[in-house]
Amino acid sequence: MSVKKTTKSAALPVTMRALQAQAFSLDGLQLVQRPVPQPRRGEILLRIRAASLNYRDLAVLTQNYYPTLATPFVPGSDACGEVVELGEGVDRWKIGDRVTPTYTQGWHDGLPTPEMRAKRTLGAPLEGVLQDYLVVPSEDVVAAPAGLTDAEASTLPIAGLTAWNALSEGGLKVGDTVLVQGTGGVALFALQFAKAAGATVIITSSSDEKLARAKALGADIGINYRTSADWPQAVKHVTGGRGVDIVVETGGSTLPQSLATVAFGGFVAVVGFVAGYEAKIGIRQLLAPMARVQGIAVGSRARFERMNHAIQIHGIKPILDRVFPLEHGAAAFNYLEGGAGHFGKVVVAL
Numbered sequence: 001m002s003v004k005k006t007t008k009s010a011a012l013p014v015t016m017r018a019l020q021a022q023a024f025s026l027d028g029l030q031l032v033q034r035p036v037p038q039p040r041r042g043e044i045l046l047r048i049r050a051a052s053l054n055y056r057d058l059a060v061l062t063q064n065y066y067p068t069l070a071t072p073f074v075p076g077s078d079a080c081g082e083v084v085e086l087g088e089g090v091d092r093w094k095i096g097d098r099v100t101p102t103y104t105q106g107w108h109d110g111l112p113t114p115e116m117r118a119k120r121t122l123g124a125p126l127e128g129v130l131q132d133y134l135v136v137p138s139e140d141v142v143a144a145p146a147g148l149t150d151a152e153a154s155t156l157p158i159a160g161l162t163a164w165n166a167l168s169e170g171g172l173k174v175g176d177t178v179l180v181q182g183t184g185g186v187a188l189f190a191l192q193f194a195k196a197a198g199a200t201v202i203i204t205s206s207s208d209e210k211l212a213r214a215k216a217l218g219a220d221i222g223i224n225y226r227t228s229a230d231w232p233q234a235v236k237h238v239t240g241g242r243g244v245d246i247v248v249e250t251g252g253s254t255l256p257q258s259l260a261t262v263a264f265g266g267f268v269a270v271v272g273f274v275a276g277y278e279a280k281i282g283i284r285q286l287l288a289p290m291a292r293v294q295g296i297a298v299g300s301r302a303r304f305e306r307m308n309h310a311i312q313i314h315g316i317k318p319i320l321d322r323v324f325p326l327e328h329g330a331a332a333f334n335y336l337e338g339g340a341g342h343f344g345k346v347v348v349a350l
């Protein structure tokens with residue numbers, strides 16, 4: 001008796017497009033043809049519909065993130081896709097479901113293992129999402145929120161979840177004051193989630209125009225970190241000297257300044273390193289305010305599902321800057337690298 005091992009939607013192609021890095025540089029990106037992979041037991045095949053770019057993907061491409069990665073590789077960590085084939089034994093999903101893979105595969109709840117953090121992340125060292133089809137374990141995707149487009153949903157696995165996790169770890173409560181650094185992908189999600197939770201949000205940016213746009217999204221106070229020489233002092237001033245309850249620290253080397261803004265018992269979620277990896281802090285900066293500082297690494301599947309529920313309830317829409325077709329994937333990376341330009345997520349449609 002023959003056993004049907006997989007269930008698939010009609011007529012899948014044999015080959016597909018993939019944006020492959022042939023070398024560690026933006027110029028090394030090339031559109032190539034590869035075989036469409038096949039799901040094994042417990043896995044699903046996704047037709048990727050949209051992939052959103054992260055600062056991390058740029059760092060991977062320029063070999064500043066995952067030094068042991070070898071070329072060629074397919075970059076990209078965040079995506080939304082449609083389930084088109086089920087491996088044997090998969091009953092969690094059906095053909096046609098719209099899902100987003102989790103960035104740290106295998107991390108379902110609580111803390112991940114060091115092995116998951118080091119070896120199970122999409123877009124280095126695992127296969128990236130900038131290709132038409134991708135196989136993932138059926139346990140390592142979540143349903144895309146119904147109200148979001150594919151492009152919007154593709155922004156959630158890293159940028160959305162990191163912001164959600166940072167605020168969750170900080171114990172965000174109604175009435176808290178949150179400081180969000182910059183107007184990048186993580187920062188804008190943090191702004192939206194904090195406002196939905198009833199917090200006051202202070203946001204910093206190098207651009208007054210971006211600050212105005214952040215205010216239109218609900219930010220209460222904007223501070224230009226370029227023109228305001230002592231921006232931590234400005235934060236203290238606008239909080240009546242009290243400081244903020246939670247800082248979403250995306251700068252990295254700006255940690256000493258962030259610590260200068262925290263209220264007594266405040267929390268700094270160390271998320272990023274756009275200003276650099278090194279910082280020198282005075283121990284008194286931790287002791288005096290009894291500050292808590294925690295490194296954030298995206299988030300678990302359980303938190304992802306909770307975040308999606310909140311997105312649904314509050315009608316939160318991810319902020320998109322530009323959508324590029326896959327053929328112009330390299331231009332999308334170049335645009336992201338341009339830095340000061342974008343406000344919201346840069347997405348590649350497939």
Ligand SMILES: NC(=O)c1ccc[n+]([C@@H]2O[C@H](COP(=O)([O-])OP(=O)(O)OC[C@H]3O[C@@H](n4cnc5c(N)ncnc54)[C@H](OP(=O)(O)O)[C@@H]3O)[C@@H](O)[C@H]2O)c1
Pocket residue numbers: 054055056158159162181182183184185186187204205206207210225250251254270271272273274275296297298299339340342
């Ligand atoms: N730990 C994690 O799990 C995790 C997850 C996601 C991202 N990250 C990291 O978090 C950081 C932000 O990621 P992203 O994807 O949101 O980046 P992004 O979209 O590229 O945004 C970067 C923004 O940072 C701001 N910025 C640049 N230099 C700055 C400085 N010196 N001080 C303060 N802000 C500065 C800029 O805002 P303005 O243009 O408004 O000035 C810029 O738009 C990156 O380092 C990324 O690798 C970490």
